[in-house]
Amino acid sequence: MPVPWIPSAPASPPADADSYADASPTTSHWGAFGVRHLPGGGIEPVPHPADPSPSPLLGGVPGALRHVTRIHRPAVRRGWLEHGSGPRERRADEPFVEVPWDEALDLAAAELDRVRREHGNRAVFGGSYGWASAGRFHHAQSQLHRFLGQFGGFTSSRNSYSNGTSYVLLPYIVGDPEMVLRGASSWPTITAHTELIVAFGGIPAKNVHVTPGGVTRHTTPGHLAALAARGTRVALVSPLRDDLPDGPATDWYPVRPATDTALMLGLAHTLLHEGLHDQAFLDRYTAGSDVFAAYVLGKTDGTAKDADWASAICGIPADRIRALARRMADARTLVTVTWSLQRAQHGEQPVWAGLALAALLGQIGLPGGGFGHGYGSMGDTGDTGPQTRLPHLPQGPNPVPDFIPCARIADLLLHPGESYDYDGARLRYPDIRLVHWAGGNPFHHHQDLGRLRRAFGRPDTVIVHETHWTATARHADIVFPATTALEREDFGGGRHDTHLIAMHRSADPVGEARDDHAVLAALAGRLGFGERFTEGRTPRQWLEHLYGEWAARTEGAPSFEDFWAAGEWQLPEQPAQQTRTLLADFRADPGAAPLTTPSGRIELASARIAALGLPDCPGHPAWLEPDEWPGAPDAARLPLLLIANQPATRLHSQLDTGAVSLAAKVAGREALQLHPADAAARSISDGDLVRVFNDRGACLAGAVLTGRVRPGVVRLPTGAWFDPVPGHEPPLCAHGNPNVLTADIPSSRLSQGCVGQHALVEVERYEGDPPPVTVRRPPVLLDSDGATSDRLP
Numbered sequence: 001m002p003v004p005w006i007p008s009a010p011a012s013p014p015a016d017a018d019s020y021a022d023a024s025p026t027t028s029h030w031g032a033f034g035v036r037h038l039p040g041g042g043i044e045p046v047p048h049p050a051d052p053s054p055s056p057l058l059g060g061v062p063g064a065l066r067h068v069t070r071i072h073r074p075a076v077r078r079g080w081l082e083h084g085s086g087p088r089e090r091r092a093d094e095p096f097v098e099v100p101w102d103e104a105l106d107l108a109a110a111e112l113d114r115v116r117r118e119h120g121n122r123a124v125f126g127g128s129y130g131w132a133s134a135g136r137f138h139h140a141q142s143q144l145h146r147f148l149g150q151f152g153g154f155t156s157s158r159n160s161y162s163n164g165t166s167y168v169l170l171p172y173i174v175g176d177p178e179m180v181l182r183g184a185s186s187w188p189t190i191t192a193h194t195e196l197i198v199a200f201g202g203i204p205a206k207n208v209h210v211t212p213g214g215v216t217r218h219t220t221p222g223h224l225a226a227l228a229a230r231g232t233r234v235a236l237v238s239p240l241r242d243d244l245p246d247g248p249a250t251d252w253y254p255v256r257p258a259t260d261t262a263l264m265l266g267l268a269h270t271l272l273h274e275g276l277h278d279q280a281f282l283d284r285y286t287a288g289s290d291v292f293a294a295y296v297l298g299k300t301d302g303t304a305k306d307a308d309w310a311s312a313i314c315g316i317p318a319d320r321i322r323a324l325a326r327r328m329a330d331a332r333t334l335v336t337v338t339w340s341l342q343r344a345q346h347g348e349q350p351v352w353a354g355l356a357l358a359a360l361l362g363q364i365g366l367p368g369g370g371f372g373h374g375y376g377s378m379g380d381t382g383d384t385g386p387q388t389r390l391p392h393l394p395q396g397p398n399p400v401p402d403f404i405p406c407a408r409i410a411d412l413l414l415h416p417g418e419s420y421d422y423d424g425a426r427l428r429y430p431d432i433r434l435v436h437w438a439g440g441n442p443f444h445h446h447q448d449l450g451r452l453r454r455a456f457g458r459p460d461t462v463i464v465h466e467t468h469w470t471a472t473a474r475h476a477d478i479v480f481p482a483t484t485a486l487e488r489e490d491f492g493g494g495r496h497d498t499h500l501i502a503m504h505r506s507a508d509p510v511g512e513a514r515d516d517h518a519v520l521a522a523l524a525g526r527l528g529f530g531e532r533f534t535e536g537r538t539p540r541q542w543l544e545h546l547y548g549e550w551a552a553r554t555e556g557a558p559s560f561e562d563f564w565a566a567g568e569w570q571l572p573e574q575p576a577q578q579t580r581t582l583l584a585d586f587r588a589d590p591g592a593a594p595l596t597t598p599s600g601r602i603e604l605a606s607a608r609i610a611a612l613g614l615p616d617c618p619g620h621p622a623w624l625e626p627d628e629w630p631g632a633p634d635a636a637r638l639p640l641l642l643i644a645n646q647p648a649t650r651l652h653s654q655l656d657t658g659a660v661s662l663a664a665k666v667a668g669r670e671a672l673q674l675h676p677a678d679a680a681a682r683s684i685s686d687g688d689l690v691r692v693f694n695d696r697g698a699c700l701a702g703a704v705l706t707g708r709v710r711p712g713v714v715r716l717p718t719g720a721w722f723d724p725v726p727g728h729e730p731p732l733c734a735h736g737n738p739n740v741l742t743a744d745i746p747s748s749r750l751s752q753g754c755v756g757q758h759a760l761v762e763v764e765r766y767e768g769d770p771p772p773v774t775v776r777r778p779p780v781l782l783d784s785d786g787a788t789s790d791r792l793p
């Protein structure tokens, strides 16, 4: 039986302009598209005609829009309704009572007010991390932050799960993080100049369809094709062969996960030992290269980090490491590191070591050379589109200074009053009594979901706005049904977008769903600041106002009416940005254009970081053994290294109920890729139901055997909706969510980033009657008399 697995999902064909013309325009994180209505009542997404490579995720939109898991009415957890607010186990299997809007709003407003009066504003957590949907006005977090700011403030969150570790590290070593995040060479420059790309984590084609806020033209697939046509060689350093599409001239280095730093140090050793490094570059543009070189050559700790040393750790033969280093020195070489590498314990190290490696080559700031961070992580890395600041909703000030690095959410809830290190400071967790979340799915994004479930038991009240009955909605006390982007008017575009898209309303709201803005305006009204929140405008008037302010300072922008009628405005091009790297000025004259680091240069050793004395982030790039990697003591018991990376078939947990995601499930669960040798050793065949487990939890998955993963490595992407089987502690997820397995520890005490990418696990064939997947049905919903709602199909 063929397994319906999509390794790197194929793109949909580009649209013809005619079918787009009679569709309603909109945009999304996976691209701009039109919504066409079908005779039977369904919808069909039509790609934007200017998009050379529309996202396969478009195919997930129709199924998700009207799925049975859409939330129809406000709902309150029965225990909360009956016993009032207070700490309690918040489990996904407790029924909800559907209540009228006024009642739900009254309850939420009164509880917000009580918490503020009794515990102060810092007892409200409103960080609300998550990707919500595209659209500049209805952006859920912006709306919530504006509301909570006017409410008197809230404990907020900083940074991201995406690249939170790098964001803290980079200011110490390059100054502005954008210098390497988006300042490295553009794709056209790479295809014109680069001879060798050494891609740690690859350039995964599955990821480049996504850009936060929207994208009209997906250009990276075309650039990857251009690389292939030009014959640019790519050294793919990844445990997964699918991290680079077939096409470019590829040498695969199937590195053991979590060991890239050792490999980079081995490469650096060869360069230094054989005198292939650029000493003049190091002297002029870097600080601390002597400290770094002394460490690499073994002068500090007696261990030379040579290719043999590196090989024993990373599993790449020493002669291949030496040969690669020599080739790097001999060519215009771009060293790139995907964000995934820093989403791990000691995640600073591969980023810093990769930068140091590129510095040794002396090509930083040259077209097509140097260091890049995020090619293949996001669609707009290396994009040449205009960088226009698009209109946005003003959030206003937040009077509460308390914040957490976003990946510390469970620690925040579990350990009020405890202190912790962050970015050179010592911070303390406030005591959170109320959590208000809109536009994010912590039961998707956070690690160790069993622990997160305990953490969500601590606050008095959890309020969630959601479109669907996600695991987060199921762990809330008060649930507000939110409209999706298709059910309201807005405009949107991403950071490098070529178009600002008018997002016309193309579907009626499901059930009684309301816009997040409307929910918050109603709460603000009850709390006495309704007029301040809305400024007396309807959503349409907000759009006209925000657009109008922006158009007034944007040359050539049409009137709102013309923009709305046309469905888009193509933004003016800014050609000057296309070929220069942000570091080009620094390279031309480091004295005149210094970096904002203490030395003004690239810091290969940082005295500031060293002075912090952190055991998990020393003052120069170093190989530090993580707790969970193939060489760890626990690997004797848990011999497989799980890669929990981004899914090819959806955006995080979004669109998991859509056709593209469902088509790739195996045995009804998320697909787990594993090597045939590992499968044979466990009597696992293609398509088998398997149990993936470690000490933190377990999940079921469907086995897919493939030689495109390194032996000893299994891949289970994120995003299958968490479906805890009742009665299991630690949790068993019936559906295949890898975050029951990942550890909730910080990347380091410097940055407190997320470590979700890796975990040690074991896999076994599942025998017996499997628990069913229940999460694709709504939870039990009661009406106010306690009867089960009969609305469900």
Ligand SMILES: Nc1nc2c(c(=O)[nH]1)N[C@H]1C(S)=C(S)[C@@H](COP(=O)(O)OP(=O)(O)OC[C@H]3O[C@@H](n4cnc5c(=O)[nH]c(N)nc54)[C@H](O)[C@@H]3O)O[C@H]1N2
Pocket (backbone or CB within 6 Å): 129, 130, 131, 132, 133, 138, 140, 161, 162, 163, 343, 438, 439, 440, 441, 442, 444, 445, 446, 447, 465, 466, 467, 468, 470, 482, 483, 484, 485, 516, 644, 645, 646, 651, 652, 653, 654, 718, 738, 739, 742, 756, 757
């Ligand atoms: N193990 C592991 N975990 C990871 C990662 C990993 O690599 N490994 N990656 C991490 C990364 S990089 C990220 S960015 C996070 C992503 O984590 P999230 O951003 O939290 O994931 P999403 O599924 O995009 O959640 C967005 C939610 O918003 C809802 N939504 C959409 N539109 C609206 C709206 O208009 N209003 C409201 N109220 N809700 C709306 C959607 O239904 C969805 O539930 O996951 C992280 N988690």
Ligand SMILES: Nc1nc2c(c(=O)[nH]1)N[C@H]1C(S)=C(S)[C@@H](COP(=O)(O)OP(=O)(O)OC[C@H]3O[C@@H](n4cnc5c(=O)[nH]c(N)nc54)[C@H](O)[C@@H]3O)O[C@H]1N2
Pocket (backbone or CB within 6 Å): 161, 162, 163, 200, 201, 202, 204, 206, 207, 208, 209, 210, 237, 238, 239, 240, 243, 255, 256, 257, 258, 259, 260, 338, 339, 340, 341, 343, 376, 377, 378, 643, 644, 645, 646, 647, 648, 649, 650, 651, 652, 757
């Ligand atoms: N289709 C789709 N695209 C997306 C997203 C999505 O949910 N769906 N999410 C978007 C978001 S929010 C973000 S932040 C970006 C994330 O961008 P990334 O963090 O770069 O994406 P990942 O897919 O998590 O990881 C990239 C690759 O790194 C490899 N890798 C993992 N561990 C190691 C290691 O130790 N060493 C090496 N050399 N390689 C390793 C994995 O095989 C993986 O496929 O993706 C964006 N793009």
Ligand SMILES: [Mo]
Pocket (backbone or CB within 6 Å): 161, 162, 163
């Ligand atoms: Mo992300």
